[in-house]
Amino acid sequence: MKRHSLLTRLWHWLNALCVIVLFMSGLNISNAHRYLYWGNYGFDPADAWLAVPRFPGWMTIPGYYDLAGARGWHMLMAWPFALGLMAMWIAMLLSRHFWRDLRTTRAEWHPAAIWRDIVQHLKLDFSHAGARYNFLQKLAYGLVLGVFLPLMIFTGMAISPGLEPAAPWLVEIFGGRQSARSIHFIVAWGTCAFFLVHIALVLLSGPVGQLRDMITGGRREA
Secondary structure (H helix, E strand, O other), rough: HHHHOHHHHHHHHHHHHOOOOOOOOHHHHOOOOEOOOOOOOOOOHOOEEEEOOOOOOHHOOOOOEEEEOOOOOHHHHHHHHHHHHHHHHHHHHHHHHHHHHHHHHHOOHHHHHHHHHHHHHHHOOOOOOOOOOOOOHHHHHHHHHHHHHHHHHHHHHOOOOOOOOOOOHHHHHHOHHHHHHHHHHHHHHHHHHHHHHHHHHHHHHHHHHHHHHHHHHOOOOO
C-alpha cells in the first residue's frame, strides 16, 4: 500500500509552489505600505502596531518593486491554492484519513506524553509506533491544514478591495480590513515557519527517501 496517495503527492507539490509564490509576491506587496494596523482603517505609521522591514529583491516576486506585477502573481496562485486545499479536505474526510491519521486523542494531550514527544524530536527520534504520525506532527499538520491555510484564504479575500463591497460580513468577521491584513501577515509568516521546520526535519530524517516517497508514493510500513 502506498505511503502517500497520488492526490496527496499532487497537492503537496502544487501547494508548495503556490505558497512559495504567494509568500514572495506578498512580500513585494508588503513593501508598498510597511505598516500594520488593527480595525477598519490605517495609514498613519504612528497608529501601526508593527513596522515591517522592507524586503530585498531576492526575497520578492518580481525581484524589484512592482505592486501591480506582485498582485498579478498573487492572484494567479490564489485560485489553485484555495481549490487545492478544498479538494484535499474533501478527500481527507471522505477517505477518513483525517479521522484515522491526523486526529489527536485525549491521551496524547497529557503533558507527560507531549514532553516525551518533544524529547524524542530533540533526539532526532521520529519513530511513532502504532500510528502514522506522532502528536507533534498531528498538531502541526492540524494547525496548518485547519487553521493557517484557511485563514490565509479568507483574510486574503477580506482585504481584496473588489470583494469587500460584495461581502462586507467577511471583513466584519475579522474586525475590519486592516485587522484582516494583520492576521494575513501573521499567518503567512506562521506558515513560512512551518515550511522551514518541515524542510529541516526532512533533511535530518533522510531527505533522499522522503523526497522519493513524496514523488513515487513509497510503501507504508506494516
